[in-house]
Amino acid sequence: NYPVTPDSWISCSERMPDTKTAVLVARDFGRKGDWRMKWATYIPGHPDANDGWIIPGASWIPSHWMPLPEPPQEVRQ
Numbered sequence: 001n002y003p004v005t006p007d008s009w010i011s012c013s014e015r016m017p018d019t020k021t022a023v024l025v026a027r028d029f030g031r032k033g034d035w036r037m038k039w040a041t042y043i044p045g046h047p048d049a050n051d052g053w054i055i056p057g058a059s060w061i062p063s064h065w066m067p068l069p070e071p072p073q074e075v076r077q
Helices: none
Strands: 022-028 035-042 064-067
Touching: none
Parallel strands: none
Antiparallel strands: 022 035, 022 064
């Protein structure tokens, strides 16, 4: 098992995701409740990566990540 917060976020200081796996990322920007969240891919060494992270539309480095949830299942009626 890996260290996770009760809400399933994993600290980047504890463990990084598998390379080339899409995940949700988050970072606290210092004001109460000012967290940013986006989807991202961790690809260390990629020329477009910021500290290993490719986060479309963002230039910040995340402090936490979590696996993407499973997609919704189609309900047949």
